[in-house]
Amino acid sequence: MSKKIHVSTTVNGESVEFLCEARQSLLEVLRENLSLTGAKEGCNNGNCGACTVMLNGVPVNSCIVLAVEVEGAAIETVEGLACHGHLHPIQKCFLEGAALQCGVCTPGFLVTAKALLDKNPNPSEHDIRFNLANNLCRCTGYDKIVKAVQAAAAELQTR
Amino acid sequence: MKSFDYAAPTSLAEASALLAHANGQARILAGGTDLLVQLREHLREADLVVDVKRIPELMELSFTPEQGLRLGASVPCYRIYEHAEVSAAYPALAEAARIVGGWQIQSRASVGGNLCNSSPAGDTIAPLIALGASCTVVGPEGTRQVAAEEFCVSPGKNVLRRGELLSTIVFPPPAKSGGSAYERFIPRNEMDIAVAAAGSWVELDPSGKTIKNARVAITAVAPTPRFAAEASQWLAGKPATEETFAQAGELAKKVASPITDMRGTQEFRVHLVGVLTKRTLAKAVERARG
Numbered sequence: 001m002s003k004k005i006h007v008s009t010t011v012n013g014e015s016v017e018f019l020c021e022a023r024q025s026l027l028e029v030l031r032e033n034l035s036l037t038g039a040k041e042g043c044n045n046g047n048c049g050a051c052t053v054m055l056n057g058v059p060v061n062s063c064i065v066l067a068v069e070v071e072g073a074a075i076e077t078v079e080g081l082a083c084h085g086h087l088h089p090i091q092k093c094f095l096e097g098a099a100l101q102c103g104v105c106t107p108g109f110l111v112t113a114k115a116l117l118d119k120n121p122n123p124s125e126h127d128i129r130f131n132l133a134n135n136l137c138r139c140t141g142y143d144k145i146v147k148a149v150q151a152a153a154a155e156l157q158t159r
Numbered sequence: 160m161k162s163f164d165y166a167a168p169t170s171l172a173e174a175s176a177l178l179a180h181a182n183g184q185a186r187i188l189a190g191g192t193d194l195l196v197q198l199r200e201h202l203r204e205a206d207l208v209v210d211v212k213r214i215p216e217l218m219e220l221s222f223t224p225e226q227g228l229r230l231g232a233s234v235p236c237y238r239i240y241e242h243a244e245v246s247a248a249y250p251a252l253a254e255a256a257r258i259v260g261g262w263q264i265q266s267r268a269s270v271g272g273n274l275c276n277s278s279p280a281g282d283t284i285a286p287l288i289a290l291g292a293s294c295t296v297v298g299p300e301g302t303r304q305v306a307a308e309e310f311c312v313s314p315g316k317n318v319l320r321r322g323e324l325l326s327t328i329v330f331p332p333p334a335k336s337g338g339s340a341y342e343r344f345i346p347r348n349e350m351d352i353a354v355a356a357a358g359s360w361v362e363l364d365p366s367g368k369t370i371k372n373a374r375v376a377i378t379a380v381a382p383t384p385r386f387a388a389e390a391s392q393w394l395a396g397k398p399a400t401e402e403t404f405a406q407a408g409e410l411a412k413k414v415a416s417p418i419t420d421m422r423g424t425q426e427f428r429v430h431l432v433g434v435l436t437k438r439t440l441a442k443a444v445e446r447a448r449g
């Protein structure tokens with residue numbers, strides 16, 4: 001066992017401290033030390049996006065980030081999307097549009113889609129497909145996911 | 160992943176000392192999109208991981224039309240293509256940065272990491288060579304400059320010696336009538352490794368009809384990224400026409416020595432070199448004309 005390292009960071013707006021080994025991924029620590037099990041482990045090598053979280057305002061695959069790297073950083077996970085028990089419009093549109101089946105990929109899609117709509121409130125279908133290219137889904141076939149993001153964009157625009 | 164120690168130095172001197180004096184295998188960590196996957200899959204070992212992202216020089220991105228671009232080795236790809244002036248001055252670089260993996264990868268992956276990983280197919284390397292970039296290497300014995308085309312020596316290997324790290328990639332100021340482009344061939348739209356790729360840079364004479372200077376680089380078609388020196392020299396003084404681009408493509412093929420693998424055959428890859436050289440030259444010229 002190598003020695004544990006102390007890390008202070010912010011997760012979904014709250015200060016968080018944890019101890020971890022250098023070799024542990026951010027995904028591992030979120031799920032196992034912090035009990036934030038929203039981010040999922042799909043491939044554990046950067047390909048599938050199921051583990052996507054926001055790190056200092058940009059989406060990253062948390063399976064290929066070391067937990068020790070996030071000292072002083074700001075992290076947002078899928079758990080931060082819903083507000084006071086109300087689902088975020090993107091979450092609602094995924095549900096209503098049946099944009100999920102097994103749901104393993106969903107947290108990653110939600111986080112990336114939110115990042116996209118924050119940056120580009122009115123994305124074309126191409127923009128959506130291009131920016132979600134690092135999120136893989138084995139079940140839905142993507143069309144419903146793209147439509148759900150479009151529906152969420154429309155709903156967010158009317159606000 | 161096996162256990163290792165971790166250090167996050169805040170200066171080049173500290174990083175270089177850590178790397179030079181480490182017990183066992185020290186590895187530099189930038190975005191980790193290659194390194195952490197390789198460590199997890201036991202393709203590489205590390206006793207010490209040195210995170211260089213807290214060193215200011217490695218995160219620098221500064222551009223002026225007079226001085227050119229200074230790109231810190233660990234600047235993630237998205238900062239390049241989101242920088243409007245840099246994207247306009249060095250389109251080949253921005254094009255490559257935008258297709259390294261997907262968005263989540265681009266949030267972390269650096270050009271320095273792409274170059275130091277020294278894969279024959281690294282997407283940013285042809286643009287570096289075509290744009291005439293020079294690499295600032297810092298080590299225990301001081302600082303040296305290495306031309307981008309000299310950096311990689313074999314698949315996964317480069318000129319860095321123990322204790323050295325890549326600090327900055329320096330790009331010459333954009334030429335007045337200059338343009339560049341990068342294209343790779345992959346069987347899908349995104350998230351794949353190049354079967355073959357080319358990056359081209361041109362400078363036109365004031366008439367906009369004749370090529371004054373050019374640099375062509377090809378990747379994924381040899382053990383290391385290749386500067387197509389003969390094609391580049393031949394282009395100087397030639398009319399900027401389709402025939403010229405096609406002939407340069409034929410010359411560029413001469414430096415390709417690809418392998419056949421699941422992504423494509425030798426023959427197909429050589430063919431692609433011609434096509435991609437021609438296309439990137441045409442696009443570079445179009446951009447040079449504004």
Ligand SMILES: Cc1cc2nc3c(=O)[nH]c(=O)nc-3n(C[C@H](O)[C@H](O)[C@H](O)COP(=O)(O)OP(=O)(O)OC[C@H]3O[C@@H](n4cnc5c(N)ncnc54)[C@H](O)[C@@H]3O)c2cc1C
Pocket residue numbers: 045046047186187188189190191192193194195196211217232233258259260261264267268269270271272273274275276280281282283319323324325326350351352
């Ligand atoms: C899902 C996925 C998709 C990908 N798609 C592409 C793609 O389309 N095209 C492509 O080219 N690559 C791709 N890659 C590979 C990888 O993302 C790139 O090579 C990336 O640019 C590496 O940069 P990094 O900052 O993450 O490097 P790291 O992984 O941190 O480092 C890479 C190597 O370089 C060394 N290193 C890093 N910085 C320095 C430095 N300053 N000085 C000395 N040595 C250093 C490290 O020790 C390591 O050996 C992909 C990877 C994944 C996981």
Ligand code: FES
Pocket residue numbers: 040041042043044045046047048049050051052061062063064
């Ligand atoms: S689990 Fe991280 S990208 Fe697949």
Ligand code: FES
Pocket residue numbers: 099100101102103104105106136137138139140
């Ligand atoms: S819903 Fe099963 S992987 Fe996407």
